[in-house]
Amino acid sequence: MPLYEYISVEPEEGCYRCSRGFELRRPVDREPLDKCPLCRKPVKKLISRGITTPKVSGPLSVSAAKSAGFTVMEKRDEGVYEKL
Numbered sequence: 481m482p483l484y485e486y487i488s489v490e491p492e493e494g495c496y497r498c499s500r501g502f503e504l505r506r507p508v509d510r511e512p513l514d515k516c517p518l519c520r521k522p523v524k525k526l527i528s529r530g531i532t533t534p535k536v537s538g539p540l541s542v543s544a545a546k547s548a549g550f551t552v553m554e555k556r557d558e559g560v561y562e563k564l
C-alpha cells in the first residue's frame with residue numbers, strides 16, 4: 481500500500497495533525513483523501529519528498545528498470561556483432 485502525505489490546505493485552520501502534515505497509507509484504488517480524518521478540514525496531497533519511492537536494497541530487476549523507463553542493456557556472448 482502506498483504511503484501518502486497530506487497537509488492542511490490552510491494550516492492555521494487545521495488541527496494538530498493536518499496543520500503539520502501527516503502520512504497515511506491508502507489502497508491505490510481508493511479515492512484520494514481530501515479531508516482531514518480528524519477535523520474534516522480540507523487537505524491536499526503532498527507530492528514527493530521521496531517517500532513514495534520504493535526502497536531498493538539490491539540491484540533493480542530488469543523488469544523494474546524497464547517499467548521505470550530505463551533501457552536495459554545486457555552483454556551477450558562474444559561474436560554477436562560479428563561483421564560478415
Ligand SMILES: [Zn+2]
Nearest residue numbers: 495498516519
Ligand atoms: Zn485536521
